[in-house]
Amino acid sequence: MEIEKTNLKGSFIITPRVFEDERGTFTESFNTKAFAEITGINPVFVQDNQSISKYGVVRGLHGQLGEMAQAKLVRVIKGKVLDVAVDMRRESETFGQHFSIILSAENRKQLFVPRGFLHGFSVLEDDSIFAYKCDNFYDKESEAGIVYNDATLGIDWHLEDDVMIVSEKDAVLPSFKEMYKK
Template sequence: MEIEQTGLKDCMIIKPRVFEDPRGYFFESFNKQTFEEKTGLSGDFVQDNQSFSSYGVIRGLHAQTGAFAQAKLVRVTKGEVLDVAVDARPGSPTYGKHVAIRLSAENKLQLYIPRGFVHGFSVLSETAEFLYKCDNFFNKASETGVIYNDTDLNINWLIPDEKQSVSDKDLLLKPFSLLHEQ
């Protein structure tokens, strides 16, 4: 496993060691001991989630707050997505900054997203299967988020406007500037 910094504090790309031969490939997608040694972070994940989406779908930007905040380790097992993480931790030196990383079944990259970030992705391939580990359980009352097209964040989702598909729920999310207001 190799670790690459993203430029956002505590947010990192994880490159697994892939063993390939004429039969196919094998890689360890997660090893708690190696993860903790290489990152210095806890690998205590308690919930795995999976989604399937079609081209143009944008999911996010989502987070859990308070005692239910979640760190995530995300990857793609089919297709390709543009994965976006935004530092929403007040006082962080990278507050309000985002990274956008192409994750695909082919490149096998993973992104570690710390607690306090908002997160989303857009589907760049015909379809995509997206998997993520969370270090805390989901709690409906602790959901929050930021509108995907926030003008301050100015995220390029790499999907033409007319091809974007966003849930009604995500269209109601607030701008980044109001994230921490009650």
């Protein structure tokens, strides 16, 4: 497994090793021991989630903050997405910055998103299957989010506005400035 740092402290790109022969392929998608040796982080995943979305869907930016914050290991099983992580840790030197990467079934890359981040993705191929592991359980009371088209963050979702499909809930999330005016 190859692990690369992103520009956001504590976030990593993981490229698994793929073994191929006449039968097909075998992939070890994650190894906690190897990840901990390289990063110093030893996540214990407690929940797996998966979504199937059509082209143009934008999901995010979501997360859980406080005690119920979640680290996530995200990947694409089928199709292609632009994955986005936003550092919301006020004490972090990368607070308010984001990182994006194309994740696809073809490139097999994964993104480790640490606790204290918001996360989202845009779907770049029909019927994309997006899967992620969380190190904490879902807790509605700890939900947080910023609207996907926030001007302060300026995220390029790799989609034209007229093809974006955004849930009503995501379309009315607060801006970065509204969330952090407190």
